[in-house]
Each structure stands twice: as structure tokens, then as C-alpha cells.
Amino acid sequence: MLEAFxxxxxxxxxxxxxxxxxxxxxxxxxxxxxxxxxxxxxxxASQLAAETVGEVVWHAGDYDPKLLITALEEANRRVLNAxxxxxxxxxxxxxxxxxLDTGKQAYIASVxxxxxxxxxxxxxxxxxxxxxxxxxxxxxxxxxxxxLKTHPMRHVLTMAIGVSDQLRIxxxxxxxxxxxxxxxxxxxxxxxxxxxxxxxxxxxxxxxxTKGRNLIDRARAxxxxxxxxxxxxxxxxxxxxxxxxVTAGQEPVEQTQ
Numbered sequence: 093m094l095e096a097f098x099x100x101x102x103x104x105x106x107x108x109x110x111x112x113x114x115x116x117x118x119x120x121x122x123x124x125x126x127x128x129x130x131x132x133x134x135x136x137a138s139q140l141a142a143e144t145v146g147e148v149v150w151h152a153g154d155y156d157p158k159l160l161i162t163a164l165e166e167a168n169r170r171v172l173n174a175x176x177x178x179x180x181x182x183x184x185x186x187x188x189x190x191x192l193d194t195g196k197q198a199y200i201a202s203v204x205x206x207x208x209x210x211x212x213x214x215x216x217x218x219x220x221x222x223x224x225x226x227x228x229x230x231x232x233x234x235x236x237x238x239x240l241k242t243h244p245m246r247h248v249l250t251m252a253i254g255v256s257d258q259l260r261i262x263x264x265x266x267x268x269x270x271x272x273x274x275x276x277x278x279x280x281x282x283x284x285x286x287x288x289x290x291x292x293x294x295x296x297x298x299x300x301x302t303k304g305r306n307l308i309d310r311a312r313a314x315x316x317x318x319x320x321x322x323x324x325x326x327x328x329x330x331x332x333x334x335x336x337x338v339t340a341g342q343e344p345v346e347q348t349q
Contacts, residue, residue, distance in 0.1 A: 093117075093193070093327070093328055093329040094117065094120065094122070094191075094193045094198075094274075094325045094326065094327060094328070095300060095325065095326045095328045096115050096117055096122055096300070096323065096324070096325050096326075097299075097300035097301045097304050097323070097324045098113045098115050098122075098304070098321075098322070098323040098324070099301075099304045099305065099308055099321070099322055100112075100113055100319065100320065100321040100322075101308045101311075101312065101316070101319070101320045101321075102319055102320075103280055103311070103312065103316035103317060103318050103319050103320050104312055104315060104316030104317070105315075105316060105317050105318070106317075106318065106319060108132075108134075108135065109135070109319045110126065110127035110128065110129075110134030110135050110137075110138055110186075110319055111124070111125065111126050111127070111138060111278050111280070111319040111320070111321035112124075112125045112127065112135070112138035112139045112141075112142050112186075112321075113125070113142070113276075113321050113323050114142045114143075114145070114146055115323065116146055116149070116150075119146070119149050119150060119192075120155075120192055120193030120194065120195075121145070121146060121149050121190065121191070121192055121193075122190065122191045122193075122274075122276060122323050122325055123142055123145060123188060123189060123190035123191070123276065123323070124188070124189050124206045124276040124277060124278055124321050124322075124323050125137075125138035125139075125141050125142045125186045125187060125188040125189075125206065125253075126138060126186060126187040126204065126205075126206050126278040126279065126280070126319065126321070127139075127184065127185070127186040128184065128185050128186065128249075128252065129181065129183050129184030129185065132180075133175075133180065133181045133182075133183065133184035134184060134186070136174065136181055136184060137171050137174075137175075137181075137184040137185055137186040137253070137254050138186040138188075140167070140170055140171055140174060141164075141167040141168075141170075141171055141186045141188050141253050141254070142167075142188070144163070144166055144167040144170050144171075145160070145163040145164065145166075145167050145188065145190055148162060148163035148166050148167075149163055149192065155192060155194045155199070157199055157263070157265060159192065159199065160190055160192055160199050160200075160201035160261075160263065161201055161261050161263055163190070163201075164188060164190070164201055164203060164253065164259070164261050165259060165261070167188065167253055168203075168253045168254060168257070168259045169257075171184065171185065171186065171253055171254030172254055172257060175254060184254055185249075185252035185253055185254035185255045186204070186252060186253050186254060187202075187203060187204025187205055187206040187249070187252055187253070187278070187279075188202065188203050188204065188206065188253050189201070189202040189203075189204075189206040189207060189208050189220060189276050190202070190276075191208060191274060191276060191325065193268070195268075196267065196268055197265055197266065197267055197268060198265070198266045198268055198274070199263070199264075199265060200219055200220065200263065200264040200265070200266060201261055201262065201263045201264075202220040202221075202223075202261070202262050202263075203223065203251055203252060203253050203259065203260070203261055203262070204222075204223055204249050204251060204252045204253070205222040205223060205224050205249060205279050206220075206276065206277065206278050206279065207219075207220050207222070207275075207276070207277055207279075207282050208220045208264075208274060208275070208276050209274065209275040209277075209290065210266060210272060210273065210274055210275075211272070211273040211274075211275070211291070211294040211295075212269065212271070212272045212273070214295065215291075216287055216290060216291035216294060218287070219264050219266065220262060220264070221262055223249060223250045223251040223252075223260065223262070224248060224249055224250060268327050269327060270327050270328065270329070271326070271327060272326070272327045273294060273300075273324065273325065273326045273327075274323075274324065274325035274326075275290065275294070275307075275322060275323070275324055275325075276322070276323040276325075277307070277320075277321060277322045277323070278318070278319060278320065278321040279318065280311060280316070280317075280318035280319045280320035280321065281307060281308075281311045281320050281321070281322055283317075283318065284311050284314040284315060284316070284317065284318075285307065285310050285311050285314060289310055290307065293306045293307055293310070300324040300325075300326055303324055304322050304323075304324045307320075307322050308320050308322060
């Protein structure tokens with residue numbers, strides 16, 4: 093079973109918040125989405141995608157490794173359809189990174205550059221791989237890290253939900269251990285707070301809420317140029333079967349800000 097805390101902040105520059113997160117502990121589902129698009133389109137894309145993933149998991153009969161992939165594919169279809177039906181939403185899209193707790197394992201799926209980390213036995217590990225120009229093109233070209241940090245293409249995504257019907261989803265499986273902690277976050281956090289800074293905060297014996305607020309504060313102190321969202325999870329009681337947590341008729345709990 094995963095203890096969870098989530099928090100989202102617009103940052104220091106942007107007037108609106110296009111990030112969205114979902115905590116559905118009864119389903120073992122937790123996610124972060126970072127929307128993009130003009131006007132209110134970014135907010136629409138991230139919320140629609142997150143709610144779709146929650147709906148698909150809610151109606152699933154079994155938790156298998158392909159469930160999150162199916163859910164993200166359905167989210168992609170719905171965001172594409174919404175954009176094609178409303179010119180005000182044209183061009184919208186969103187990143188999305190989700191964790192599904194099945195008891196002994198966590199399934200993780202991601203599209204875009206919202207990340208999943210684990211902190212275990214004093215070590216922070218990045219689980220997901222960014223789908224960005226920097227990761228998939230710049231580094232393969234041998235461009236030095238210092239140059240990549242200021243490269244004009246550094247913020248360009250190579251994949252996002254709602255951009256194309258040809259969706260590439262990265263998926264992972266993590267074996268759960270009691271005390272293991274997870275961080276799901278948008279690039280408004282990991283883009284300005286390095287892995288060393290994140291690890292430093294996780295190393296402290298604090299509550300998830302305190303760690304989450306410290307992460308947001310550190311991103312804001314670094315300028316907060318983008319929306320900042322963090323979902324923190326801790327394994328507190330591994331169980332055999334996800335069905336033991338699901339109460340009939342109980343809807344997912346969504347928290348956004």
C-alpha cells in the first residue's frame with residue numbers, strides 16, 4: 093500500500109497552472125500530467141488525460157502490465173478527439189506519468205518529460221526516460237551537457253499525449269519494498285532542481301508533505317519559471333492483491349492544486 097501526498101504550484105512566472113495530478117489510493121493509481129497549448133487548452137488536456145486514465149483503471153477487471161498502456165492510449169484518443177471538435181483546443185497536448193500499485197509491484201508508464209523517481213536505501217534513481225529533443229537527439233549527437241542546458245531545443249518534446257495517433261509509451265515495472273519512496277513530477281521541478289537537490293530533500297527523515305513542500309519551495313527559489321507539481325509516495329504496507337484496497341462504488345479521488 094502506498095501513502096501519498098500531492099502538491100501543485102503555478103510557479104513564479106506563469107499566471108495559470110496547466111499541471112494536473114491525481115491521487116486515487118483506492119485504485120493504487122497516482123499520476124502527474126503537464127499540459128500544453130494556448131488559452132485554456134493546456135489545462136483541458138492534462139485534466140482530460142488524467143481523468144481518462146483514472147476511468148480506464150477504475151473499470152479494469154485485472155491489473156496487468158498492459159493496463160496503463162491501454163489507459164494512456166485511450167487518453168490520447170480522447171484528447172485528440174476533443175481538440176478536433178473545438179478550434180479553441182487545437183494543438184493541445186500533455187505529458188503524463190503514472191504509477192499503478194499492484195501490491196508487490198508498481199507499474200509505471202510515461203509519455204513526455206514528466207518523471208518518476210524512486211528513493212530507496214539512500215539512493216535516488218530516475219526510472220523514466222524523457223521523451224525530449226535533448227534526450228533523444230542532442231545527447232546522441234554528442235552535444236556537451238553544458239550546451240544542452242542552454243540549447244534552444246532543450247524544452248522540445250518528441251512525444252506527448254494528444255499530438256499524434258502514433259503514441260510511444262515508455263513502461264517499467266518496479267518491485268516494491270517497504271519504505272521505498274517515489275516522486276512523480278513535472279519538469280517545472282526537475283528542470284530547475286537537480287537530482288542532487290531532490291536526493292538531499294528525500295534523505296531527510298520528514299513526512300511526505302514536508303518533503304513535497306520543500307521540493308516546491310526549492311523550485312520556486314530557483315526562479316520557478318514553469319508550473320511545479322510533485323506527487324510523493326511511500327510504500328507502507330505491501331499487500332498481496334489490489335482488490336483488498338478497492339471499495340465497491342468508490343470513485344478515484346482527484347486533487348489538483
